[in-house]
Amino acid sequence: MDALTRAAVAGTSRETPPASALPTDGLFESAAGKGSERDLLLRAGTRAVYRAAGRLAESGIEAPQPAPDETLPACSAKAEELLRRLLVDQRTTILFEALERLRLAGLRLPHVLLPGALNVEHEELRPAVAAVLGERGRWLARLNPEWAWAVGDDGDLRDVWDEGALKERTSVLRRVRERDPALGREWLSETWRQEKADARSAMLEAFEENLTPEDEPFLESSLGDRSMKVRAVAADLLAPLPGSAYARRNAERADAIIAGYEPPSTGLLGRRRPGKLMVDLPPVVDEGWKRELPGEASPPRKMGQKAWTVVRTLEVVPPVYWERRFRTTPEELVAAARGEWEAVLLTGWRRAAVRHGEDSWTWPLWRRWHEAPETQHDLTSTWELPRLLAPLLPHGELGRSLRSNGMSHELAYTLDALPRPWDEELSLLYLEELRKHVPRTFARNRDVGDPWLGTPQPAAERMPLSCLDHASVPQPDEVLSERTFSDGQVLRYEILPLRSWREKLEKFEETLELRRRLVKEIPL
């Protein structure tokens, strides 16, 4: 702070303003007698103007390294407009589709959209963004550590790994694992002992990229880690590794739990009796067993410690193991899970089917849940189930279930969780049923808690391109209800459920239109 400002801050009652050597100081000599405050203010004013007029440029700033020339053309102005809108509105699903199309068309993002694209909130969009950044985008990303995920070359990755914050380091580790899992393992082993527990578990999670049998020894040793979190991650990763010692140990444990299977039979009066599973809970669960189970150590609400151990042990064993062992189909086995341990068996298998990606099991498990969701309420949240199973469910079966059983809240929730693209069969069946349902709803002029309401949006976003042109559902005419007040006034209004239907259908059409334009503006 200069002397003049210091005097002003302290106050002229305490500090006498100094004389200074600026040529502007002399401008108001005649006024100096009017008191030192006035003098100070005028001097400050002239000095401010003097400085503004004499402002100098800065020098000694290096010119930046320019970005390399682009090798790909940018998309059209209309496509740019579309992409801008998707970015601003955060329409994740359609944005993903658009970015994919851009890549397939051999195009890149226009420069003006790069910062917005690099700032996408949803991390799952990042690979799609990275693929269409062009030279400019990669150049830009290097200037901002928050965009390190988009930077392509290993030299930089190693720098970030050595010096970056935890979040950046784990994302770098993931990228390295994608290309060279052994190198990633090597990097992590170098620093493993110095990392804190939170860092260890976060980094170990990166091993899910390109998990290979060569990772087993590292993971097996991590089962003995001091931190419970690290052990859980190691168990999570070991479970799906085929043929690991870990898998064998747990198959033995599971064998003791599901001790036997009685196939279905036909009884005396020709009544068919479903199969039956013999379940023996383990008498003792030793420390070694407990330590290496995946997932949370404490059971969810309403589940005992022992049941939770069983669920997690079953989870580790690939379901196909049971098919081989009892020489039967997933359908029969799922049907046989009845009685006292029904929920425990189904929960364990469900988790196993998801973990091991066995889609032959997901459909029978889903159907079982759909028939009687309440029996599984007590274990894990009902709504978690469709979300977990959705990526593995057969689309056509869901469509046929819709046609024969109608829409339920469970099915609606499943459709909402079903990843894109929906297959054509499901999409066509869905549209057919929707076109029947809408006029019925409007004709009834009432409907509360309609499970259909949540479905048009995911359908519009995820149906395949081949369905887009014929997907529109006409807006029904307005249906008004009437209410007469005591004074004879009549109020005519559209009831709320129909109003929300109208909005849903509008949004449905808008989404279809958006995707049709996408196809047009980014031609392949």
Place this chain on the structure above:
Amino acid sequence: MDAGLTSEGVAALAPDEKVAAAGRKLGVPKSWQTHGRSPEALWGECRGSAVYQVRVDLSDLAVKCSCPSRKQPCKHAIGLLFLSLGTTPSETSSPDWVKDWLARRAARTTADKRSKGRDEAAAPDLLAREKREKKRLSRISAGLDSLDLWMENLVRGGLAAAGTQPPSFWEEQAKRLVDAQAPGIAARLWRLSGLPNSSPEWPGKLLDGLGRLALLSKAFHRFDVLDDPLAESVRAEIGISLPQEEIRERGERVDDRWIVLGQRIDEEGRLTVRRTWLLGEDTRRYALVLQFAAAGSPFAEGFVSGTTWRGEIAFYPGAYSLRAVVRSRSGGGDRFEGLPGYETVEAFLDHTSKATALQPWLERLPAALRGVVPLLDGGPEGGRWRIRDSAGQALPIAGGEHWTLLSMSGGRPVDLAAEWNGEGLIPLGVAAAGTYRILAEEG
């Protein structure tokens, strides 16, 4: 359409992102019961919770809608403009509700002119007018005297105390200045009230601002020795404004093809102020069109950033005139080739010196700088945003981050249009790879 609108331009006309997004959604034929266009106007009836009648005057992009929205232009108007981008309805004659509106607008303009003319013709009583003027000047004089005392007290007690004053401390003094009919000074004081604790250098900035106010007050008391243009500038800074009509008639007229460099909107109390910066392609003159509207009301005249129009503007008098009003405009909406401007930072700073010497109270200067490279010096953490010319001279870029600008340039020279606030450049738009884009303020 011939107004040269792009969807970017339409979005920029919207008062905020939300309205722009809503407008985009409405910009499809199915949202419209009817829509049409004539050489003068666009119109349409939009289906919402009711049917709203929207009209747009194509000569100046003024809009009117029958909806109750307080945001103007409303989403229906923006939607209609978006619709016009995508569709080209054949020209028809406009329905009555559009004709009536256009006629009323035209009538209002002529009426304005006429009533003005009558005032002068009648010149009811020159003496009375002079008396009014005298009375106002003496009120301003008294207001400035009290401001001087207030500032002297502030400096006597020390500026440190200003950091702990409640808003009322500033408000009361500003109100007194409004009552004294010196709104320009009141507005300056308002801006100063935001300084305390806003940055580590605030005491110095506050002292600069108070000093300039003291100079302004002194200049007012010495009207007699100022030459005419500077006296006009001082009057304008104090807030004694001349009627636009008078400027239109008597101001310095300049005819050119005007580039709309960009716009900034400030809320000043219940008033929305829009600054539109223009640059003449041949004359290389900068101009500032100020528009005022009650918060939520539309601005009478629209400008689309990044386009040009041919026309005549009239400048307000002053030692360094920037402010102007539009006298006539025609055609318009064309894109332009390059951005004329200063070739070096040095040339721009030279110009700044001259302008400041002529008019010491300038708060903002427009600048179009050619061939500068935007850069982030020293990495994003604590890095400094700069532009650098080919001679290696640099200036700071003010206000937040500028990733879009950086992305557009890619480390190569671009033409930049900006507002210079005395400390840094606030980007308005950038011409890179042959196109000019407006830049929004980034956080």
